[in-house]
Amino acid sequence: MAQSKSNWPNGVRPRGDSIQIRYQYKGREYNETLDKRPNKTNIAYAAKVRQQRLDDLRLGRTDEEWENPCFGVLAQQYLDTAKVTRSTRDCYRHALNKYWMPKLAKLPIRSITYKDLWRLDSRLKWPSAKTRKNAIVPLRQVFRLAKKNGYAESNPAKELEQEKHQKPPIDPFTxxxxxxxxxxxxxxxxxxxxxxxxxxxxxxxxxxxxxxxxxxxxxxxxxxxxxxxxxxxxxxxxxxxxxxxxxxxxxxxxxxxxxxxxxxxxxxxxxxxxxxxxxxxxxxxxxxxxxxxxxxxxxxxxxxxxxxxxxxxxxxxxxxxxxxxxxxxxxxxxxxIKSEDDELELAKIDCQSPGKVV
Missing domain, CATH: 1.10.443.10 (Intergrase catalytic core)
Incomplete structure (x- = not known):
């Protein structure tokens, strides 16, 4: 159960099912919403994130870099806050690092367009349609986080079409x-x-x-x-x-x-x-x-x-x-799945067929 608001760390407060952090630096106010449920563990985590943001600003991070962070920063934020199992997070991290980070990591998130993603997607040598589908999932979530926090106006990754992949037939032993x-x-x-x-x-x-x-x-x-x-x-x-x-x-x-x-x-x-x-x-x-x-x-x-x-x-x-x-x-x-009535069921269908069998 979340603690009472009066006991929350400075600059950290609940916002529905998420946590909002607020801080000021050189007269400017910053707000950020973390996709974390407001419980004791996540409140402590949010306080650390808030302090890290302040430290980044004090170390000389420019307003432009803060207002328009690069893809790599948002990707890390997503992995840190995603409500997924450890194994799923590891899979997402692998997909982001292997397919998207090499070309997108240093690009400002707001500057990345659907055309950029489409070109990168078309040039990648995907092992299978399933691998591509799985890799697009965390990509979309990074842009979703960017949009939610006001760093991007849209989610260009949503426009990447997902190809249907056919599951191979099962191959049991006799x-x-x-x-x-x-x-x-x-x-x-x-x-x-x-x-x-x-x-x-x-x-x-x-x-x-x-x-x-x-x-x-x-x-x-x-x-x-x-x-x-x-x-x-x-x-x-x-x-x-x-x-x-x-x-x-x-x-x-x-x-x-x-x-x-x-x-x-x-x-x-x-x-x-x-x-x-x-x-x-x-x-x-x-x-x-x-x-x-x-x-x-x-x-x-x-x-x-x-x-x-x-x-x-x-x-x-x-x-x-x-x-x-x-x-x-x-x-x-x-x-x-077989049935003793299979032949009878087939006979019913045959009765509906016009003409005669020669």
Missing amino acids: TYEKETILAQLDGQALIYFTLAFETGARTSELLALTWDDYDGKRLAINKSMVRREVKLSTKTNMAREVLLTQRAKAILRECPTRFKGGPIFTHSLGGPCLDADDFNRRWRKALSDAGVRYRRGYNCRHTYASLGLTAGAKPGFLCQQLGHTLEMFFSTYAKY
Whole structure:
């Protein structure tokens, strides 16, 4: 809860769901709105920002530089104040530094036009349409921040057209491939990939599992390992309970950490596995030794869904197990959803077709 206004630092005050900082230098008043919720942590941060602004002015920053800051300054301000997860902020920072900062960093934000961005965009060698789409997101947010603070009259990045990109089709393993791969594994790698195949859980969700999440019948999926840190939510911010197959329960009974409590997956020194690097190395070797065409370990998730649908499991059940929305589930796995009535449904369509089959 935000503290009372009387206790706020000098020059810092709430403004709706944001925080405004105000200060004067040589008789001139400055105002800036930070896109931060007014709570104790952000109030302290705003006070530091205000002091930094004053220090910049005292060190000789000109009025022109302050009223029309360069793109690089606004990009840093956006990264400092964006209400996103750490992993998302890191992705935004990478995109800004790789694609936009080399040409835009020192340009006054107000001088950058759509034509400038269009030329730069057209000259960049984008690896894919998806990469381009992801890189434009933080670019737009930087100009949005500039417009919100009065440094720009419009957001030229909004005019950059987004190309639609087609998701590649999923490429699950067959039952034979699944069994052949698992036969090449042992130890924690066998337990890890057995659970991946038998639950469809995401990599980040598997790494974050603890024995407190297991009740003998199901796993509570309510956190994830993101950039070597446990995040108390899943990718979709929806906790779920995953019912376990007999095979999954059997492999957990063989896990050497079951009597120790704490994380299910640990490294050689006993600490929690913070990433899947070692598991991925074992995965690549297992596929090579098994003579199975390489696909990412993430495809265990697709395999769980596709084999389940082929076996007749209801889409609603699998959707809940995987933590998907129904829309996402059907768009991803529609080709595997079969019905005994498929031929009857096709016959209904045939009846509506004019003419006769010769």
